[in-house]
Amino acid sequence: MATTSAIILPCLFLIAGGQNNHDWLSWGNEAILPPHSSILEKIDTKPTLLVSGGRGNPTQPSSIAAFNLPQMAIAEDAVIKIVEDIKHGLRYLFQTNNSNTLAIVGTGSLGIETVLDNLVEPGDTVLILLNGMWADRVKEIVTRLRIPIPMMKPPGSIFTMEEVELEIRSKKPKIVYAVNGESSAGVFQKVDFIGDLCHKHGCITVLDVIHIVGIQPFFMDKWKMDVVVCNTQKGIGAPVGKAPMSFSSRAVEKMTNRTTTPHTLLNDFQSWQKYNYWRLDATRPYFTHHSVPILLMYTLREGLALLSRDGLISSWKKHAESNLYLRKRLLEEFPFLTDTVTEPKNRLVGVVMLSFPNYLNSTEIRTHLIEKHNVDVNNGFGPSVGKVIRFALLGANANFEVADKLVNVMKETFAHFNVSSSPKT
Amino acid sequence: MATTSAIILPCLFLIAGGQNNHDWLSWGNEAILPPHSSILEKIDTKPTLLVSGGRGNPTQPSSIAAFNLPQMAIAEDAVIKIVEDIKHGLRYLFQTNNSNTLAIVGTGSLGIETVLDNLVEPGDTVLILLNGMWADRVKEIVTRLRIPIPMMKPPGSIFTMEEVELEIRSKKPKIVYAVNGESSAGVFQKVDFIGDLCHKHGCITVLDVIHIVGIQPFFMDKWKMDVVVCNTQKGIGAPVGKAPMSFSSRAVEKMTNRTTTPHTLLNDFQSWQKYNYWRLDATRPYFTHHSVPILLMYTLREGLALLSRDGLISSWKKHAESNLYLRKRLLEEFPFLTDTVTEPKNRLVGVVMLSFPNYLNSTEIRTHLIEKHNVDVNNGFGPSVGKVIRFALLGANANFEVADKLVNVMKETFAHFNVSSSPKT
Structure with a gap:
């Protein structure tokens, strides 16, 4: 250390910015707002049986264990394999062959905001099958982007094919949004007929499958769904922190042909294509435009691996x-x-x-x-x-x-x- | 099981949706798209020395260890203490007394988008001290919201007080955005003079302190900064996945008095106030409007605890x-x-x-x-x-x-x- 101190001291007061000629290495604590005593204590948590479905969800032990694996740099082959494995696992979960399948950093709610921001352009109409709290929130999300025309029903309601077709015929929406499993009301909305309706009338189906996938039968491709979004902590059994989603070629076409930009830069679908972080094009170089939550990637991969092994x-x-x-x-x-x-x-x-x-x-x-x-x-x-x-x-x-x-x-x-x-x- | 199967079978084909009268419990795998063989393999990672500053950052062992603590429900006293401890830790990190200090789910980039979406209203001008890749990205973020007037300088440049004041006088911005540590160019932008300038000219300072806090001296209150944003994986040494931020009363006033809504609902400052998830008002009930990444909360708390103990x-x-x-x-x-x-x-x-x-x-x-x-x-x-x-x-x-x-x-x-x-x- 003696050999380096001559170098360190003259530089430090220059680097310190705003502390010119002040050798802060010799400061006492009086110059600093002190830490609060509470954070100096030991963290204190206890085992809890998480069966609320919302306030917390149990993580599979094999997924938790992945947190303890060595951290790697993001562009290494082993990490690229993890990225590919997550995509494989999500395709299996959603029952789709979509190459445009990925998981952004955030909660399911952020995933839903992101999907809508990417899909909806000025002038579009969004038809919301409003059957509870989660759809009500989507009404608010869409309002912040454009003006929606929601279908209003009391919480806990279910929509029939005839009702939905009538609304599509009269409102001519570009997007039809449905919550497949409205957990706040405990209700299941049958959605397999919506894909056909949307193909017939030229609109894009967006589906919240948060309380569905991994829990009860769901078939993205067979049911002709265009966009699905979920979270990681219900059917997958991984920790909170990623929002998986998948896009059909019809959805990709709408997002690629849009003439305005979404409000998000980080989660713009065209950014994902450009940087190729999710290897949407596996023949192009791998590059990321944000810090990858590598440990969350491990845990998501392990949650999906467990689901793939068990079936x-x-x-x-x-x-x-x-x-x-x-x-x-x-x-x-x-x-x-x-x-x-x-x-x-x-x-x-x-x-x-x-x-x-x-x-x-x-x-x-x-x-x-x-x-x-x-x-x-x-x-x-x-x-x-x-x-x-x-x-x-x-x-x-x-x-x-x-x-x-x-x-x-x-x-x-x-x-x-x-x-x-x-x-x- | 014999006693329950009579109940289960008649219900299941009804619940399965789209599979009417199909007893999927007896399906063979042929009805399902199979999982890819790659995800059935064991995950394969190896220890890597992470010294790139960007591609990955080392997590402190005590922070990683927190992932293994028991998961709790979100509204329990021990979890509310963790929320409070994180706020204490962030106040110490930023050297501020701001009560409006919190950490959203996401990366630092999402934090920056969120802060700007909350602060900028139609008609506002944003002055960006454009000194490298990160500020250039903010120019794009602001463009997606409104029209910015950036200061253009080659990457690696530094702005003087005189230059900034000249720009503020002529462009009359509502927001002045600076990157304190432009890691892509390796440069430090001195910012302690910006607070005074903004107070004098009635604008709000927003500062990216991602490569600064915990690493070199920074004083939010002393330097009169209005908004600071960082990530968790550099100076704090916690895993990627949360974006800490703090707001002065001047910033809160601007966000509270805005007449339009931000584009985000999840991360609208007024939603945070309403749901009180970050206990911005400790006298009101605690409620969350999204799934809390409880394990990431533990690790962030432990990263901040280590920093608070060491000083x-x-x-x-x-x-x-x-x-x-x-x-x-x-x-x-x-x-x-x-x-x-x-x-x-x-x-x-x-x-x-x-x-x-x-x-x-x-x-x-x-x-x-x-x-x-x-x-x-x-x-x-x-x-x-x-x-x-x-x-x-x-x-x-x-x-x-x-x-x-x-x-x-x-x-x-x-x-x-x-x-x-x-x-x-």
């Missing part, structure tokens, strides 16, 4: 069986609970949503479950807060053991609130 | 000493290398950028370094590709051992390319 049918089966088993056991044990979504065909596979009688408040019950049992359930959104209880057995938690555990903690919980759990008569 | 002066010292030591040793050992940034006061602390004579090609050298030594360096951006070599000793790599190792691998590398390394005469 989609096995994953759909596991989610269907465990969630149906939980619903059946809860309804048998607690006769005062009722199905929130009355029509079985309108229920999402990956959600068990039950309504409470007026004398129970699910917000209090939720608090008891988290405080006494470290079990995180959902107690409704907006108008349903306090009136429903929502479980979601996803990924690592989609099994009978977790279902049985939940029935047992509910027994203790209802007893705690002095609610009878005698069998239905 | 900023220690971190600045470590970065200055190790990078200066590396520069000195490289210039001594390899007399054919020269400083790319000639003026010492214009050099960034966290970058060692050296130019090559014509007979050497740094792209070939970079390839040799990664293939033979697993060392990732940078070989320039745009016009400088192949002409420079750029090292960045950041975070866990900011020490003399890594510097010495790099000198040794460069000795082997130059010998491999038959370049003399005799002492300077």
Whole structure:
């Protein structure tokens, strides 16, 4: 060190900027706003059973383990293979052959904003099948871009083919947006007819498949879907932080032929094509235009690898069986609970949503479950807060053991609130 | 299982949507597009010394370790403490008392887009101190929002107070955007005078401090900066995936009084205020409007905790000493290398950028370094590709051992390319 200090000291006060002639190496702490004592403490977290479907989702252990793999530079062959593997895994998840399949950095919500910003141009009309909170948010996203013409229905509604075709004929939208699994209302919107309608009437289908893919049957190509968006932490079982998406050639054509730029530069589809970070053209050089979240890439790759090894049918089966088993056991044990979504065909596979009688408040019950049992359930959104209880057995938690555990903690919980759990008569 | 199958089977074909009356539980794999064989293989990564400053950055071991902590639900007290701790840590990092300090999900680039989308309204003028690749990208971001009036200078230039004041007087901008550390050109732009100028002329300073904070002295409040944005993987030493930022009361006032909405809903400052996810108002209920990347939150908290425990002066010292030591040793050992940034006061602390004579090609050298030594360096951006070599000793790599190792691998590398390394005469 003695040999270098002569070099260091004269340079440092020049480099320090705004601190001319001030040798800050000799400063005491008095020149600095001190750190808060709270962050000097040890981090304190505890295991929680995540079955709310929204507030948090369990990550598959093999996906978490990938965080501990060595970090590499982004342009190495092993990393390019990971990029390709993620694309393979997503194509399998979505059941598509689209080469334009990738995952941006961000949450599912950012993915949805990004897709719409890329697809919608001034003058376009967007038809939204508004069936709950998530579609309502899309209405707001589109409003910030252009003027939408949403279809208005109460939360929990389902659209028929006839209704959608009527709206397409009269509103002539360029984009039809649907939420396949409206998790806030617990409802499943059948979408396989929308692709044909959109092909017939020259519009692009955009689909939120966040609570669907990996959980229940979905076929992007067979159903002629143009754009699908999801997140990483539900059916895939990877941590939050990437938004997977896939584009049909019809969608790519619309984005490539647009005459205005999207508002985003980072997530402009044409930037992705230009920099080729997702190897949309595998014959061109690989280049990135942002810092790659390499550890999140590893974990996403491992989540998709697990799904690919186990197989989609096995994953759909596991989610269907465990969630149906939980619903059946809860309804048998607690006769005062009722199905929130009355029509079985309108229920999402990956959600068990039950309504409470007026004398129970699910917000209090939720608090008891988290405080006494470290079990995180959902107690409704907006108008349903306090009136429903929502479980979601996803990924690592989609099994009978977790279902049985939940029935047992509910027994203790209802007893705690002095609610009878005698069998239905 | 026997007791539940009677329930499951009749429901499933209804739920499956588009597969009416098709019992997909009995499907063979022929109905499904199969997974690609590549993703069924084991993931294959190897340790790499990340000293490029851009292609990848080392994560501090204590930050990585946080990925393995138990996942919790987002509204629990322990998680709210983590949110508060991150804010404390960022305030210390930025040297500010701003309550409006937070970190969105995404990369630094998304942070910059988000800040501009929130701040700029139709009719505003944005003055960009364009001194390299990163500012050039901001010119494009602002163009996608409104029309900017950038100051044009060749990459690597530095702006004086007189120049900036002249531009402010003539262009009357609402926003002045500067890149404090232009890593692509290796230059440091002094910014402490910009705050006073902006206060005097009624404009808002927005500063990219990505390659600065945690690496060399920076004082948000003392220098009267209005908005700063960074990423998590340089001075903090946490994984990529969050974009920290802080807003002065002047910036908050501009965002709160705007009459139009930003293009983003997810990252609208007013959404953050409304949902209170970052507890911008600690007296109001805590609510989130997106899936929280809880594991990234843990790692960011731990990166900031390490910085808070060690202290900023220690971190600045470590970065200055190790990078200066590396520069000195490289210039001594390899007399054919020269400083790319000639003026010492214009050099960034966290970058060692050296130019090559014509007979050497740094792209070939970079390839040799990664293939033979697993060392990732940078070989320039745009016009400088192949002409420079750029090292960045950041975070866990900011020490003399890594510097010495790099000198040794460069000795082997130059010998491999038959370049003399005799002492300077």
